[in-house]
Amino acid sequence: MVFAAFIAVLGIFPGVYVGTSGIPIVLQNAGPLLAGSLLGARRGAMSVALFLALTALGLPLLSGGRAGIGPFLGPSGGFLLGWILSALVAGLIVARAKRPGLPVLLAANAAGLAADYLIGVPWLGFYTGDLPAAAVQSLTFLPGDVAKVVVVSLIAALLYRALPGQLAGSAKRSA
Amino acid sequence: MTGWYEPGTSPLHRIPAGWKFLAVLALAALVFALRSPVWLGGVCAAVLLGYAVARVTPRRCLQLARMLGMLVLLVFAMQWWLLGAGQALVVCLRIVAALAAANLFTVTTRVEDLVFAVERGLRPFTRLGVRPDRVGLLIGLTLQAVAALSMISAEVREAAKARGAERSIPAFAVPFLVRTLRHADELGEALAARGEGDG
Numbered sequence: 082m083v084f085a086a087f088i089a090v091l092g093i094f095p096g097v098y099v100g101t102s103g104i105p106i107v108l109q110n111a112g113p114l115l116a117g118s119l120l121g122a123r124r125g126a127m128s129v130a131l132f133l134a135l136t137a138l139g140l141p142l143l144s145g146g147r148a149g150i151g152p153f154l155g156p157s158g159g160f161l162l163g164w165i166l167s168a169l170v171a172g173l174i175v176a177r178a179k180r181p182g183l184p185v186l187l188a189a190n191a192a193g194l195a196a197d198y199l200i201g202v203p204w205l206g207f208y209t210g211d212l213p214a215a216a217v218q219s220l221t222f223l224p225g226d227v228a229k230v231v232v233v234s235l236i237a238a239l240l241y242r243a244l245p246g247q248l249a250g251s252a253k254r255s256a
Numbered sequence: 257m258t259g260w261y262e263p264g265t266s267p268l269h270r271i272p273a274g275w276k277f278l279a280v281l282a283l284a285a286l287v288f289a290l291r292s293p294v295w296l297g298g299v300c301a302a303v304l305l306g307y308a309v310a311r312v313t314p315r316r317c318l319q320l321a322r323m324l325g326m327l328v329l330l331v332f333a334m335q336w337w338l339l340g341a342g343q344a345l346v347v348c349l350r351i352v353a354a355l356a357a358a359n360l361f362t363v364t365t366r367v368e369d370l371v372f373a374v375e376r377g378l379r380p381f382t383r384l385g386v387r388p389d390r391v392g393l394l395i396g397l398t399l400q401a402v403a404a405l406s407m408i409s410a411e412v413r414e415a416a417k418a419r420g421a422e423r424s425i426p427a428f429a430v431p432f433l434v435r436t437l438r439h440a441d442e443l444g445e446a447l448a449a450r451g452e453g454d455g
Contacts, residue, residue, distance in 0.1 A: 214339055
């Protein structure tokens with residue numbers, strides 16, 4: 082639950098605008114990956130689900146102060162719902178590993194990101210009625226997202242070293 | 257923290273939250289079924305009429321319009337380039353109708369009413385182990401945690417700056433996450449001490 086709040090706090094940081102494209106690259110979607118890789122599949126996904134539920138209830142927790150059910154019904158709603166799967170997938174992979182080092186975390190977060198696109202792109206395609214076009218559009222976000230996967234993995238690896246035996250599969254903890 | 261809710265006494269404010277939510281979902285589904293720009297334009301007009309009925313303040317309308325406008329412009333440009341103007345228009349009208357309706361819902365529905373509606377909606381699932389009475393507690397605790405973490409984040413940033421490491425992402429993220437997790441542990445212990453257990 083505190084991690085849901087953590088994702089919310091990530092939303093406080095304003096998006097970084099790249100060039101003049103008008104698409105903000107937000108830090109917030111690093112949150113689900115972090116939640117998955119640190120808390121494990123069940124708790125990670127639950128944290129993300131809670132965060133999304135609070136957003137849907139109308140609390141302005143999404144970056145840019147967005148709130149309500151609007152963001153979910155919009156063209157990028159699939160990417161929001163995909164966050165849950167993202168945390169789930171990343172958490173599952175991390176839990177499988179004996180000792181989650183950087184390679185494992187990179188793989189887990191990359192898979193998590195792919196899971197998000199797996200829901201987000203068809204959703205967008207459903208909106209526009211053209212799946213290939215949706216895929217092309219989503220490519221704009223790929224470089225930023227890949228950078229986030231790398232950064233999240235580095236940070237998660239540092240945290241596994243800072244808190245040995247306390248994260249993900251190894252211990253009971255309250256999310 | 258305040259949401260988008262605007263107090264009012266219009267019919268739209270008075271519809272029970274659960275029904276209103278279902279209505280918005282039905283409208284979103286309808287919008288996807290429609291392919292003719294004329295009909296879609298009609299739905300958009302109806303939703304905009306809803307804003308007038310609910311007497312949403314001009315300031316809020318402007319804020320919502322600006323948000324929606326940016327998105328629509330971007331989507332329109334992209335769709336035009338990829339699929340042509342006709343399809344782009346249909347897609348954008350869909351977005352306007354669905355999002356304007358969803359935002360109208362958020363503006364005219366109190367968060368408390370919505371929480372109550374969720375609690376009631378979950379009641380049939382009690383037998384499956386769902387505990388609807390926990391919804392309020394969960395929301396309250398999360399909001400409190402948002403405040404606590406905002407403070408921690410400010411402190412950690414200050415500390416990183418003092419070490420001359422304000423540009424380093426790990427110098428901020430790692431201590432922030434360590435303290436976040438510690439906060440989660442403390443909260444978990446506090447809940448366990450009060451017999452609320454794990455979960």
